[in-house]
Amino acid sequence: MPDFLREKTQLEYDFLNAKECLNMLTEDEKEILVQHKTDLEFKAGETIVKRGAVVNNLLYVTEGLVKLEVVNDHKVSTLGLVQSHSFVGLICCFAFKNFDFTAVALENTKVSFIEIDVFEKFIKSNGEFSMALIKHMSGIANGLFHRMTRLSQKNIDGALSILLLDFAKIYISPNYTLPVGRKELAEILGYSKESVINTLSKFNKEGILNVVDRKIEILNIKKLEQISILG
Template structure:
């Protein structure tokens, strides 16, 4: 194996991989087994999808909707990731413990596919390509969570709020979106007070970085938000 080939292969491995790409590695028979072991559940906005401490009996996949992934430590709840369409819920924790070490809450009406854990584990053992893609996906998620947590740590209000707005824009794949939470909920996601969140949104609006109309957000200057995140 020459160096040029090694470099090319290394770069390709570093490309982010989506949850849906993992399923594409399954054979027709394996896809059928997944479908036969899947239950679809509907959750309304604000409803708890998973509660920390429950037995991990299924792998959860968001077919459509939005949820937040929370972890409780020392009686304090922290949001570690926002999850949109086509996302596994807590996949990086699902194989670590017998009991689920996180909770998930729907931020809007959400459709969830619950895949039997035993079937999922057997697919990992049977299909090397599926297992490899799943590892890549989980590694990417872990990297994202670590960097998100690190960036939010010790950020001022402007930096934290900018990060959340950019994250929502990425989840919705649009610079325009409707906030899925109240101002109090937004403050909780950013780890700030309600008053400072409202004041910062108003300042961003006045500075023409974003446009705010009730719950509707339009990001006018994404680069400005990124700069605030960097310096905040």
């Protein structure tokens, strides 16, 4: 695995892996959590939770990949991607009585629905868990701020480079199969399908990528990273 992916993956793991927060629970609390959670499986493309639903549970992804969507001025935008061992929209769940986002499975995904009342009791009674959760939520918020700021300043070349590198970090490999088609890629980035297709074709011709349908092989990570910065 290239050093770029190894370093980035470890950095993100330290801040964004919610499993470390759950490890701060006592054995009794872990047993209570297990008793008050429901595990469900979703196929690729299925909606996990819809915007407007009552927040009765926190959603924890044990396996798979999830896309978060928000609506602003009647326009749907992708807020981010959630991978395994992460909560879905955690920074929003304690602020509102209803989910302010929609979560969709990008691949076959397993999710634990944890009763929010039980979780709140852990926050009040376990200081170490609460502090770990605050640090975790701060890491998520910081990542979202940087992601939204970066993407807003990029052309299609830069934005697509960022997303392709994100997938490389998620799958911990420069070679992977995209979990979405060209249309979904365009929706995530806020560009047209044609722009995404043309940019992938250009990257392929320039030897930066080898693209076959949804299969991506990053041939020149340094060049792709440079485009993600300057594009």
